[in-house]
Every structure is written in C-alpha cells, then in structure tokens.
Amino acid sequence: MKYLGHIINGDVFSESKRTLSVFNPATAQQTADVELASQVIVDEAVIAAQNAMKSWQLTPINHRAKIMFRMKVLIEQNADKICNMLTEEHGKVIDDARGELARGIENIDFACGIAQLLKGEHNSNISTNIDSWSEFKPLGVVVGITPFNFPAMVPLWMWPIAIMCGNTFVLKPSEQAPSAPFFICELAQQAGLPAGVLNLVNGDKIASELLINDPCVKAVSFVGSTPVAKSIYQQAALNNMRCQALGGAKNHAVVMPDADIDFVANSLMGAAFGSCGERCMAISVAVVIGDECADLLVQSLKQRIDGLKVGSGFDTQNEMGPLISKVHKERVEKHIESGIEQGAKLVSDGRQLFVEGFESGYFLGGTVFDHVTSDMDIYQQEIFGPVLCVMRVKNLEAALALVNKHQYGNGTCIFTQNGSAAHYFSENVAAGMVGINVPLPVPMSCHSFGGWKQSIFGDLNAYGPDAVRFYTQRKTITSRWKIPSQDHSAQFSFPS
Amino acid sequence: MKYLGHIINGDVFSESKRTLSVFNPATAQQTADVELASQVIVDEAVIAAQNAMKSWQLTPINHRAKIMFRMKVLIEQNADKICNMLTEEHGKVIDDARGELARGIENIDFACGIAQLLKGEHNSNISTNIDSWSEFKPLGVVVGITPFNFPAMVPLWMWPIAIMCGNTFVLKPSEQAPSAPFFICELAQQAGLPAGVLNLVNGDKIASELLINDPCVKAVSFVGSTPVAKSIYQQAALNNMRCQALGGAKNHAVVMPDADIDFVANSLMGAAFGSCGERCMAISVAVVIGDECADLLVQSLKQRIDGLKVGSGFDTQNEMGPLISKVHKERVEKHIESGIEQGAKLVSDGRQLFVEGFESGYFLGGTVFDHVTSDMDIYQQEIFGPVLCVMRVKNLEAALALVNKHQYGNGTCIFTQNGSAAHYFSENVAAGMVGINVPLPVPMSCHSFGGWKQSIFGDLNAYGPDAVRFYTQRKTITSRWKIPSQDHSAQFSFPS
Amino acid sequence: MKYLGHIINGDVFSESKRTLSVFNPATAQQTADVELASQVIVDEAVIAAQNAMKSWQLTPINHRAKIMFRMKVLIEQNADKICNMLTEEHGKVIDDARGELARGIENIDFACGIAQLLKGEHNSNISTNIDSWSEFKPLGVVVGITPFNFPAMVPLWMWPIAIMCGNTFVLKPSEQAPSAPFFICELAQQAGLPAGVLNLVNGDKIASELLINDPCVKAVSFVGSTPVAKSIYQQAALNNMRCQALGGAKNHAVVMPDADIDFVANSLMGAAFGSCGERCMAISVAVVIGDECADLLVQSLKQRIDGLKVGSGFDTQNEMGPLISKVHKERVEKHIESGIEQGAKLVSDGRQLFVEGFESGYFLGGTVFDHVTSDMDIYQQEIFGPVLCVMRVKNLEAALALVNKHQYGNGTCIFTQNGSAAHYFSENVAAGMVGINVPLPVPMSCHSFGGWKQSIFGDLNAYGPDAVRFYTQRKTITSRWKIPSQDHSAQFSFPS
C-alpha cells in the first residue's frame, strides 16, 4: 500500500502518527495511506521554508527561471503517471485529467517568464535630480491550501509563481487526492529547486490551522468552499498575513433564443457534468430566455443524458466518473431530494445509475431539473455534483437580475449570436469571469482567476499578473546622486 | 464661529447633535465647531454614495476625467485659502502647507490619466478562436478615513483615484483639522462631480466604526496609527470589505562616514523637525556609522537647532509650528522624560521653548538625543514629535540589522557617496520606501506609497498604480464568436 | 489684413519675403497673408530648437507636465477663437471645428500623464548582482508637418507628446489654414514653455524639404497624402532621421443585411460628408451585402442628401461647408465626371449646388454613386471630397476581399448586430483602425492612430503609446555595485 508522508527540506519525511485512508472512488478500494501532519511536521516545514529564504531570495531571477523550465520538461515527461494518479484518487476520466494537467502546466509556462513579470517601473529625473523606481520583493514563507477537485492544477496555480517571485512555499494539498501534488513536488526537487524552497505537508484541517497561525508564514493562498475561505481570510487578517481565499460558486449560463441549441446543449453537457460537476467553474444553472427555447434545450439535454457514459475514468469511452466520496455522493443525493420536494421538475434522475463491475463506486448519473425557481435550495446552494438546474425567464434583463442577485459571482456565460446581447451581458453581469459562447471561461494562465462577491476573499486573484503582485511586496526607491551644493539649507517643508 | 457639518449628496448637511471644538494649536483658541456624525448621518452618506453608483459607474471614462481636470484648476485657484486652513488648524508653517497641497494635487494629476491607467490586457486568438481580456470594474462605495497630519493631502491620495475608477466615496477626515478636506470636497462638487459621488462625514471614532461596519461599503482606505490600522483591517476582513490600512513608522536615516555632513545635517533638520515631526515619513532615528562621524553630526545638529525658528505657521520666517494639541504635546514630553530616564544623552531639549505672543500654543522645540540604544522606549515607539534619536553603530551591516529588526518598516534612507553602500542598503533593507540621499522618500504620485511590516495592513499600497488595482475588481472575459460547426460534440474534459 | 510670420525661440518673427494668400473658402475672400519660410528662417527655427534642448531635456518630468496642464486650460479658454479660425480658413462647420479641437485637446490630456508614460522597466538581481533598467531619452529636435484638414488637431497629435518626452519641436503647418496652429503655438509660449522648445515655421513644400534635410533634425512626423508621405519617409531614411509618415485612405464601411438601415444611413451621412469628406478617416465606400439592403440604403441616403444643409460653416444650421479651395473643388468634380464616364450610377449629384449669398464659395453638395466597381478610378483613388461610392457584394467574404485588396488600409467599419460577423471582420480585415458599428473609428488619445499598407510609412503610429516610443530612444543601464572579490579573474567568454 502506498504511504504518503511529507516533503520537507528536499526530503520525504514521515512521523507515522495520524493517517487517513485514500480511496479510489470508482471502486471504493483503499489505494494509499496519507499521513496527517502534526504540529511538529508543520513546524519543520515552515522552518525549512524560512531557512531556504535566505539564499533563495538572493538567487538571480534568471537562475530561478531555469529551474522552472526544467520543471516543465519533467512534468510533461511524467504526464501519464500524474494523470493516472488523478483518475485513481479523484475519479475523473483520464482525458479530463489530461486537461487539468495541461492547464496546470500553463501556469509553469507563465512562471518561466518571471523576468518580464517582475519588472518594476522606473522614472529618471522625475523631480529635480531625483530618480525613482519600484522593485517587487518576495514576502517570505507562503502557504497554499488546495482542494480535492484539481489535485494537480490548483497547486500549480500557486507555488510556481510564488517561488519564482523569490518566496519559499509550504503546500498542503487535499488529503482526499494527495498523490499527484506529492509526486509533482518530488519532481520539483529533481528539477533543481534548492532544498526547502518547496515543501509539502499532508494533513487535514488541523494542519491548515497550524499553518495559518504560524508567525513565520507571510501569505496564504486558498481554494475551497466559501465558509472555509471566509474563515481562513479572517484568521489571516488577525495574523497580519496576506491572504487570497477562493470559495464556492453557482455559475449561470444564460441562453438566448438565437443561440444554436445543439451547440448549447453540447456545451452544457460538458460544463455541467464534466468531472461530475466538481469544478468551481462548472455550470450548474442554465437560465433560458423564453419557454420555446427552454423546451428545446431541455429535450436536447435529456437525449444527451440518456446516452451519457458514466463509469471508471480509466475507460476512455467514459465521459464521467464517480464523485469523490460516499459522503459527498449522499450529500448530492440529498440536494436532489430537496429539489423534488421544493417543486422543481426532475427531467433526468442520476440516482439509480448502475455501473457494471463498479457497483461500489460513488457514481451518480447526470441530473437535470427544469422549472427551478430562485427560492429553492438547489438554486441557492452550491451542489458540486452532476446536477443542472434549468430556469426560465422572459428576457435578458431578467436573466441578468437573477445572476446578479446570487450570493456567488464566480463564472458565468451567455450563448448568443447577437453582439449587443453579449456586450450588455458581459458589461453588466456581476461575476469575475465571463464567457461569451464559452461555457467554462477559465482565464488563460497569463490572465488571472477570481470571482466576485462570496466567491473570493482578498484583493488579488489567483495566478497570472495578479499573483505576481500578491506574492510580492513593493519597494520604492527614490535616489539622488547629485548632492546640492554647499549653499543648500534645511528644507522644513514637505518636498514637492 | 465656523461650523462644519457634512457633505452628502452634493449638499452641506448638519443635524446639530454632537460637536467638537477645533483649535488653532498656535494660540489654543477655538476656531470652529465640527459636527460628529451619528448613525443617521453615516447612513445618509453611504446611501447617497450607493445611489450615485448607478449612473457614475456607467459614466464614460473620458467624461469622468474631465471633471478631475476641472478639479485641478479649482484647487489651484484656491490654494492660498486651503493652505491657510491647514496652518490654522494643524499649525504647520505655511510653506509646509503649500508643500502638502502640492503633493496632494499631484494625485489629482495622476488621476486625470485614468483612461491610460484603467487599461486591461487583451489577447486575441490566445487559444483556438478564443479572445480574452480583462476589465477593471469599480467596487462600489469606498470609505476613506484620514489623519490630522496631512488634512489636505491624504484624502487626495484616496478619493480622486477611487472616483476615477468608477466608485463613489465617503470621506471621514480627522476631526482635529476638518476645514481643508471639507473645503476641497466642496470644490469637487463645483468641479461637476454628480451629487453623491463624493461625500464627507465629519466625526470621530464612532463614525469610523459605523462606516467600516456598513454592509454597503465595499472598501476602506485608512491612514493613522498602527493599532487603529490593525483593528480596522481585521474588522474589514470580518465584513468581507477590501482594506488598506497604513499605520505608524520609525524611520531610520543611516549616515555613512563618506557623507557630506552639512548636507546630512540640513536634511535631517527638515526631515526630523519639519511639520514638528508629525509625519509618518519623518526621520526619527539617525544611525551613524562611527563615532567620529556621529560626533560631527550631533554637533552640527545642535548648532542648527539653536537657530531653529519655532512659532506661528503664518509667520513665513518660522521653520516649525506647534504640535497639534495639548494632549499630544504632553505625550511627546513624556517620551522625552522617558529618554532621559532610560539613559539617552539629551543634546538639545525642546521643552522650555518660549514663543513670544503665542504663550498658550502647543509649541515644543527641536529635541535631539544621542547615544540612544535599541532597548529604549524612545527608540521602540513612534513619538510623532520633534524628537530625533541618534544611534551609533560600527558599520553598515550593524545599521542594517537595526533597521530590519524594528517593528516598523515604512521609510528609511541612507546618506553616502558610495554606490555599493547605497545599493547594498536599498537591496537589503526591510522597508517599503527607501531614500538614497533623499531624507523623505515619499514616492511620486505615479508610484505608490506603503511600508512593510507593522507599517501597513493590506496587499496594495496607497495611491499610484497600486491604488488603481485596490479600487477595482478584475473581470475577465473569454469570448468565442466562431461557433464550432455542427459536428461539434460535448467536451467533458477540462478545456486546454 | 492678418499677417502670419513664424514663432521662433518664443517670439514672432518675419522676414517679409515670400508670402501666400489665405482664403475663406466659403466666400473666396482673402483673409490673411502667410509668410513662406526661406532657408534662413528654417535654420533659425532649428537652431532655436537645438539650443533649447540643452536645458529642456534636463527639466524634471513633473515640471514639464505642469506646463502641459496649463496649456490645457489656456486652449480651453480660447476654444471659441480657435474654432472660428478653423471655420474661417478651412470652411468646416463650427460644431465640427469644436469636435476637432476637442479631439486635439485630448492629446494634451494624454501628454499630461507623461510621468506614467515615460516609465522604463526595472529588474533587480536579474543576473548575479546585476540590476538592469531602461530609460526613454529624447531624440533632439523633432519636426511636424501637418495638413490643411485638421489645422488644430493634427499638430496636437505631435508636439505635446514630443515635447513632454523632452524633445524640442519645429512645426510646419499647412499654409492653407495657418491661423489656428499659429495661435495655439502662441498659447503654448504663454503656458510657460521655455523659449525655443516649440517653434513654428510657416511655409510650403520648400520649408518641408529644408526641414527634412537639416542634419540637426532627429525625427519627423508627417500627415498628408500618400505620395508625399512616401517621399518624406524615404528622404528621412537617407538622412538617418526617424520618421512616421501618414498618408491617404479609402475607408470602406461594410453593411450587413441585419444592420439598422436608419442608423447606417445617418452614420454614413456624417462619415462621408462631414467636413466635406476632407478627412483621412472619412468613409468613401459603402460595401453593401445584398441588393435588397443596398437598394434600401441608397434610397435612404438619397432622401437625406436632399435635405443636407450646405453653406457657411458659421451658420450653425449648416451641416457641411465648402471645400478647401477652388483647385480642390475642380479636382473633386473631375472625379465625379470620371465616375459617370466609367459607368457608375450617379444617385445624387452635388455639382449644381447653389448657396445663396456665398456664390463664390467652393461648395459642392453630397454626391453618391451606386453600382461602383473596383476597377473604377473613383474607387481606386482617394477623392477627399463629399463623394460616397456604394458597392454591392454577395456576402461578407466578398466584402472583406474587396477591402483587403485596396492599396490603402487606414480605417474601416462594419455595421451589423451579429457578433460573429463583427469578429470575423475585425480579425481578418487588413486595416489599422476598425470600427464595429462606429463609422469613424479614430482611436482615443490613449490609443494610437495609424493605418496599414500605403496609409502609413514607419513602424510606430501617431499619438498615444506609440508616440511615446517614437519620440524617444531607449537607454538600457546594466549595473553592478557588488564588485567581485579579489580572486575574480578575467572572463573571456560571453557573459551569460
């Protein structure tokens, strides 16, 4: 049985105290034991990171970048191995794992350009004999706490750019799918990162709390549910620790009557049911303008769901794998029951799915509710499962009002051929990531990821240009080399 | 007697409940009554700002900028009036008031360039048929809470750029020097700002607390003492409100033996005693390398202090005015006593100063301690008065260690002719604003202001480029107009 | 009679040799004499500019910017006077003159932000102990040669940003409408520009040639016809002088069948006939998809032309004034004749226009040709008059092919409601400035102006960010302050 400890100061490390079982959600078989870090381990990791700062922050930028280029090669060479880990522990189909990893690698690509990204602004002779410029200096030890749904990608949103900025890092990945981040962290050591620059502690909530209360930690990046995100942000504020905490979502797709219904239905199938809906950018609500369009779309979705192939992620025929855990599956089923009780019309019911040969797996089929209304719990709450709510509104104004009133404002999209509708929507919608005929508008790695409202806590978004600013502090130098001649006298007034 | 109410929705407004007396610190005469806002007033102001958002955020950028250009003209036309208010209520000498206002106006100048500053980043065909770009959208109602020491400038760090970004604003200036910010806010209405875009509530701690607990407020900029900054930052975090809170400082000047002592002494006179030391960028510690250099410098400072002209700020002969209040004067005197008790050598004693004709004023002369050590309270704490501590160290390494160990990391500077020393210092010092032969390295308005360590709470600095990011939230649009042909099928994998 | 000399070294200057008469094109009355510079005058101007460089290039950026802010105020205060000059000498209606001036002033607004715009890029520790940054230094004496059609605006595209970058300037405006640029140049002296920083020589082709062959001149910005632009660019290259030369245009509007025909017709009326078509961004070709749409549009245009008010620009009822000169009027009439001869269908004929009270004016009415084909001269050549060619094509592909085949590629636009059509067009069209439902897509002042193909000669566009780069040369500093210890040895290999 695989046993996962921690990576501290370049070495694998374990203390064999508390552990947790890791399961293959398609079979419900245990595949590994993962250790849950104690205070001792967390302290070791933070101290290792703290010590590594001394020389790492002084390492020239072009030397740092070389390691990241090597990291890219190593991770690409090991892509199959990583994707297998993702499918085994998370359950997502192998193609989806490849997609995840590809998007993760793009963050390494971006981080390779650190010399360009770290440029400060320089003014010569901005005032009499005065030059002034800014430099962006590392913060120190940075912590990343990442979720189960993208075990490879979300850590890669964080540590590559954090480290390229001159920080050292302690990653605490999800204990439900620890193998991929662990292995990638091992690759980073191979790539030539000095010991202690990137550390990984496995653990649960206890490790997270220890990390965000450690006085040596200067910043934390978190991705997870909104209640935890909020609480981590507030705790970080109490500790004067910089924090960006990304939380939950309820992403609406607005469907205009002029949209190509086949394209919309196909797009929604992938966006709602890909990775079992366990994505913070998954579309969980389709807001359709007009009953005619809605009827067509629902019919179109129903047909597709009937043919949806659910099963082991290793079977490349399959389109959807299991949910992450039994507990989570039951939670999603509860949501479905609540939808029925509160009067939504169940169009497709994923609950009675039978996957031959994988009877113990945590599978659930694609589920669609029609005639959902904004007071229902299935609308208000994030389900994080393969459940799509269809809502019907009269016009774009009403659709927009609905999106803008929701507590979350992560992603959203519109399907239309009409330029005015698309522009009106993207201009006025209260969400951080907007798709125009793009169901999952995850920003490319050279842009930044983040929602609005309860979907994010913090000023700066994940990865991309915002991350460079998040992981650095500004130093502004004002310099005068021409000393005024001897007749200078004291200037008591504010310099202008 | 002048009576200062509030400016809400374009109108002056008062409810005549709680008031506070405003004094001329040079005469101890009351000059005005300022109202202290109740919950009713705060609510009105926030609602006015909230309502004004609807159309202001949709106002084209070039229309917004036109108002800011007019604001610049109006404030320059009224400069004398504003400076008189500053000198009357704060006590600073009139030339210093002019310096303050000039630096404030530079923030308006910067804000005039909003079209350039608000540019987002655009990629066409970044992925197959995909364009992606970012827009920076306003947050909503922003609050500014500002200190007594720069009544005109610090509000101008905040609201011009916040408003140009499309936000509306509620300013709560210091109740000790309210006239200048009030008058400038009136000018802003004249400049053509729509009603409700910029509001001002006078008040004390109660108003501040109401504002940072108002659910309609989306962000707060604060400048003041570290304990208050910290507490406001934490409260804002609890309320999911964006916050930048700038706190205290203990700014060290490092003097290398190769520096021109006349230049250093003159620089320190202005930097330590200008505005009575009531500046968060004031130099309050001189760290001198070598006893020889220290002896020369102390002697040089003593001579200059003997000739320092202290008195009414309206007399243009004077170089230093009174402290802000009796209470504050007594606090500074306590610090001086503590310095003596703890063994520092008092070189110049400002306590027995007599200013003819202004016997009731809150005056204190320039005070210099030599042989200060790092365990003394006068070193550890921010005094915010005309007290300069001289410390003696063996070499640059020791000086740097001292600066880096202090709890504050706002500004610092080095005096030297040596390029290596200057570079070594600026590279390794843990402070946000570094001067090389510049005693007060306040960044120009196109850079940003902020310290490190306990001198700031928040990710992004005041004014300049950081402020544009602070006062906006990112929206990333991903757009596809070439809809794949009919043979497109659902993509369940993560898009890459 | 007004007499216009030159402005050299801050003073008005004339030598009373060659002069030219300036006419009011609405009345054919002479309004002024303008001097045509000889070599002596050109030399004086360039020497004045050269001498002014010494201190101007060392003037701190924030001091330079203050002058530009004052310039803005002065020009706004004198707007009516300037607009009257424009209408008197160019003939355009007064509202159009106001539009021109407003767009000119926006370039001053942009130039006010020079501190932000001139920022170079700074990397600390980019390589071992190495910092590196870029500064953008002025070139020296810059020349601007500007056309008659925007006597106020086009010079303001050039000298404000050139001067803010630290260059000095010699402007040679069109001799057909010299008063507005002359007066604005006088205002610039009032604004506080040091003598010699901005000079103006009036003149004709001889002055232009002297200027671009002067060895002290480092760069030239030109706007005019393509043959002259090309020849100036080549001459500048021979002289190792930086050059941007903007030439002619034939701007196509593509009209999709889904466009709102009323909106299109109104847009085309303004874009084709505003300022008598004497704009390099004027729409002179409407490419309509489908005969049905074309029939409707042509009918719609005809009706509007029947009501088009042509006359003196000072009568605010009028929508279109005279052409610039008798010669030019005759040239346009020749074009109309050629169109008829070559088989285009003349829908509206502007040639027999009678303007009561202004019988000698150079008036021509709005002229529309239908069924124009790509082999006709009226299609191939720039007419620069109130002549609109309507062409009919089957689909967007054909429209695009037409636009892309034309020798010019300045501006173009599409009218449609369809997002895909708009995106396909803007992505694939070979033109530098593209409007989507915007008939005159003149970039805002914080973007840059320039076409493709024969519409521009040079790498960098006019005004905006490109102009900052055009008017500066890059200096890259690489600095090492930590000298390697004594055991350093010679490194004969290329540093990496």
Added chain:
Amino acid sequence: MKYLGHIINGDVFSESKRTLSVFNPATAQQTADVELASQVIVDEAVIAAQNAMKSWQLTPINHRAKIMFRMKVLIEQNADKICNMLTEEHGKVIDDARGELARGIENIDFACGIAQLLKGEHNSNISTNIDSWSEFKPLGVVVGITPFNFPAMVPLWMWPIAIMCGNTFVLKPSEQAPSAPFFICELAQQAGLPAGVLNLVNGDKIASELLINDPCVKAVSFVGSTPVAKSIYQQAALNNMRCQALGGAKNHAVVMPDADIDFVANSLMGAAFGSCGERCMAISVAVVIGDECADLLVQSLKQRIDGLKVGSGFDTQNEMGPLISKVHKERVEKHIESGIEQGAKLVSDGRQLFVEGFESGYFLGGTVFDHVTSDMDIYQQEIFGPVLCVMRVKNLEAALALVNKHQYGNGTCIFTQNGSAAHYFSENVAAGMVGINVPLPVPMSCHSFGGWKQSIFGDLNAYGPDAVRFYTQRKTITSRWKIPSQDHSAQFSFPS
C-alpha cells in the same frame, strides 16, 4: 566534406550552383562548402514563407508557444554540437561559444512568454458606449541577415520572437560561419514548426540584396557593419519595408581613479580580447581619468597580456582563438600599423604571436596602445580585433565629452565606486547600452539591444519588448454594441 544548402518549406534544398568554402580559422583548413543562393532559391524561400503565413498567423498563441518550449529543449540537448560548430567555424574558445549559445537561448526563453508579450490594451466605456482595444498583428514575411561573429546568437535575437508574433521568416546567416544557424534551423523543424515558417537561405551579398528587394518581404532585421546597415535601411525605406539595422561600435570604458584596478584590468581583458574583439559590444577604448590611474592600469594590462593564452578554441586552456579570416587578420594588422604611424604608444604587440601546431591559423595576440588621441584612425574606426586603445583625460567631464563626440554610440561603461559619478555618466552619456561596473552591458533578453547614433538605423531595438513591437503592426478596434435609439440623427461633426 560538409555541404550546406538551404532550408525551405521544411526541407533541405540545394541547387549546386555557386558555392563558397568555409574554413576553420585556427587551422586554415576548409571544413565545408556553403551554397550561395541564386534568385531562384531566394524566391522559393520567400514564397514558402508567404504561403506558410496563411495558417501560421491564425495559429493560436498558446499553440505557437508550445513549439518554442520544445525548441528550447532541443537546442539545449544539442548544445555541445552547436558550440563545436561555433568554435570550428568562428574560432572562438569553446567556453565563449557556450556563453554565446546561452545568451541565444535566453531569447527563446523570452519568446516562450509570447502570450504575455502580445497583450494589447483594452478600455471599456472609454467614451459613451464605446470600447476600444489594440491588437498586435504579424507583418508577414520577415527577413533576418546576420553576421559571422555570433552565428548562433544573433539569429536567435530575431526569428524566435518574429515567429511567435505570427510572422514567417527567412534567415540569411553569414556565409563565413553557416553551420550553427543551419543546424539550429533544422532543430526548429524538429520542434514542430510548420513547414515554411522558418526558412534559411545561405548566401552572400547577392542573396541579401534579393531579399530586401522582394516585394513579399515586409520587414528586415540586420546586424553587421555600419555602412551595410545604413544602405540596407535606406533600401528598405524605398521598398516600404520595415527595417532595423544594427551597425558598428567603438565602445569606451571610462575608468575613474577610485575604481579597483585589478577588477578593471580583468574586466577589460575579457571585454577587449574575448572572442578576439570581434564583438559589437567589445570594449576597444579605455578612457582613464588621471595619469596615475592610467599608468597602473596599463601596467596591469601588460602583465595580463603577457600571460594571455591564445590558440585553438577547442583547447579549454585557451582564452582567445583566431580571427575569422586571413583577410580580416590583415585588416587588423593594418590598423595596428596605422596606430604606430600616427604616434600611439604600442604597449603590447600581438602581431608576432606564434601558436604551436596552428601555424597557419589566423591568430593575433592581445594588443594595447597607450596615449591614443581622438584624431587617430585606430580611435575613429571600428577595428573588430584584439586591439585596446588607452586614452588619458583629466576628469569625468572630459571622458564624457569624448564618448559623446564619437560617431558610434552602442555600448559604454564606467568603473567607479562613486554613486554620483556613475549616475552622472549614465544619465549624460550618448549611448544606448550603459554599464556601471559591467564591461559588456548586453541587455538581458527581456530588455532590448540597441545603440545610438551611427550604431543603429531604425526606431526599435533588437529583441526584448522592442522586438515585439517591431515584428507587429497595431490594429485598433473601436466597438459600439448599444446602437443609439431611432431618434439618432446624422452627426456631421468630428466625434469627441
């Protein structure tokens, strides 16, 4: 015998007409035959590039970048092979070849970040209902003509970034050292570049002239001597072809009396004699302040030259290899004779060097002249050999005047410990690349390379941010999706 043809459309191609012998300059043995392209070959290459544009310019940016990342891996895997080619054909010592290649690869690293680099600027609601943004589009077929002295690096300054911008490329490397660029071009095909995107034609002046007169070529980047650079720039201008042409240099090092003489002497040894002085950034003049300092330095240099190891570049003990050719060696010897004749003091004479076993090689030893004056030909002209001129001046002012008066302004440096001296020099020197205690201030790949005065023809520098702008043309889109309501009427005035 190796035979080098051309790479066109992905295939190696030869027509066996004119050829040239390639020699090993250390042995004077022929090592290869290189074909000299005829018009047929040049046409084929340009047509291949032109055809490849169709799909390459539409290839998404992230797909393009992936190829560049692969290119980096391939070139690193083949580094030894490439460096051997460099040493064999150019003669430089193998470590120097490695340095060259490393700097070349850094340009690939930079090009990998194309998604970030190609970002345009976006403004939403810049004017009423108007959005505007810029895109940077490829130009078409770009030509690179490169010199013998950096056969690997200089082509890598050009094609990687040109191609990443969406252009296709034809490279004409130096016929004296063709193997490395040829092999790298082959690797680029392996990396996955579509056929025709990168083509290589071997050839001499005839091929260059054909290329810059080909109407399909849109831009040319050239590095070589000043007369050729100038002529190519002028020819390009006649053909309306964008051009950047980098020419010769005479780089001065200014030595202040406070500099560490050992460090200076070591730095100058490498900077003057590394690669036999055949570098456009080589230091060929040392301007020393004061005779005392000069005497010390000259003595120090003489000692080091006595120990300088000259010989085959494959012997890793050697520090300097042969010159490129017999002809060039004789040219350098002529310069040395002229120096003697014109009265310079020959301190070290490299002419009688004997390299055992390599008696036919084109070797020359390190040569130093003292007491050189500014009228001598060895000072005025670029020698491009291992000849260092020492000049003596009284003070920094005089040194600066000397540098600024020279026709070339490529690189320069100062050696000093004094911050004021360094700043004064870097601020006032008329050169594009300035080193402070850095003898060869070649900008890092994320900055740009270019001199001033006769060292460059063109607006934009080589590689780095300038290259992105050079290889693209700006397209500015102005978009309105909210069509004004039906009561809109025609607007004849200029929009503002």
